[in-house]
Amino acid sequence: DQQVKQNSPSLSVQEGRISILNCDYTNSMFDYFLWYKKYPAEGPTFLISISSIKDKNEDGRFTVFLNKSAKHLSLHIVPSQPGDSAVYFCAASEWSGGSQGNLIFGKGTKLSVKP
Amino acid sequence: GAVVSQHPSWVICKSGTSVKIECRSLDFQATTMFWYRQFPKQSLMLMATSNEGSKATYEQGVEKDKFLINHASLTLSTLTVTSAHPEDSSFYICSAGSGTGSSYEQYFGPGTRLTVT
Numbered sequence: 001d002q003q004v005k006q007n008s009p010s011l012s013v014q015e016g017r018i019s020i021l022n023c024d025y026t027n028s029m030f031d032y033f034l035w036y037k038k039y040p041a042e043g044p045t046f047l048i049s050i051s052s053i054k055d056k057n058e059d060g061r062f063t064v065f066l067n068k069s070a071k072h073l074s075l076h077i078v079p080s081q082p083g084d085s086a087v088y089f090c091a092a093s094e095w096s097g098g099s100q101g102n103l104i105f106g107k108g109t110k111l112s113v114k115p
Numbered sequence: 116g117a118v119v120s121q122h123p124s125w126v127i128c129k130s131g132t133s134v135k136i137e138c139r140s141l142d143f144q145a146t147t148m149f150w151y152r153q154f155p156k157q158s159l160m161l162m163a164t165s166n167e168g169s170k171a172t173y174e175q176g177v178e179k180d181k182f183l184i185n186h187a188s189l190t191l192s193t194l195t196v197t198s199a200h201p202e203d204s205s206f207y208i209c210s211a212g213s214g215t216g217s218s219y220e221q222y223f224g225p226g227t228r229l230t231v232t
Contacts, residue, residue: 034221043121043208043223044159089158103149103210103221107158 003027004092006106013113019077021109023090026071030092034103035064035075038087047088048075080113087111117143119211121224128199129232135195136227138209144189145211149221150182153206165192199231 005024013019021035031052036044050057050064050073057064063076077084090106118141128134138148146167151159163184165171171184181203183195192211196203208226 036223043119043210043226046220046222049220103161105158 002106003030004090004104004106006088006090006109008109009107010110010112013080013111015082015113015115016079019075019080019084019111019113021075021077021088021090021111023073023075023106024071025073025092027092027094027104028071029094030104032093033064033066033073034091034093035062036089036091036105037084038089038108044089077111080111082113082115085111085113117141117211117213117220117222119209119222119224121209121227123227124225125228125230127230127232130200131198133195133197134199134229135193136207136209136229138192138194138211138224140190140211140213140222143211143213145192145213146189147212148186148192149210149212150184150192150194151208151210153208153226159208162194196229199229201231204229204231 003026034049035047037047038044048059048062048064050066055066066073087108087110089108091103093103120139122137148165150162152162153159161174162177163171163173165184165186167186167189173179181197186192206226206228210221210223212221
């Protein structure tokens, strides 16, 4: 059973507009969430994270929103740029046994930003 | 941010041979390293968690005798694919954990493309 779900396999956005990538999770014990960006044949690159004690975290053009009651988080990219075109992975983990647990990844959403 | 390197970045080997992939944390010590595998158009699949000085913990369905993991030091973990088969062809990515609590971060290596002929 998938604990982290990204239901949109792809998203196409015009340059300059907002990109919204969504992620849902089922495990209420998750307390830390991260977004990664991945280009083909490369390792994922960390973008932004959020702890479960917050509902929003902002870093430049990237903002992550967390809705714990809905078990939903989203990544907003404003304004979108062609260089943002990549696959975005949502990941979650829980603090357990004195350490941060393994990251559980969603299947990813391929973002295409058109000039 | 912290840097994790992998070597080699790509490798081609023949069926039946073994291949070793190295993962190094270059500027921090990582007590825990993770090995992932990515199939085309699929998410990253965790294969195993490697703790320095102890045996790796393998995920269900991952053959520990086929994918040998060694975490010899706080900066080096190795994955050896033994008796490789064409179905082992994939993109293998390692990552290393650093920090605790809300400052925890997991840094990924650039990945290794393995092709078994």
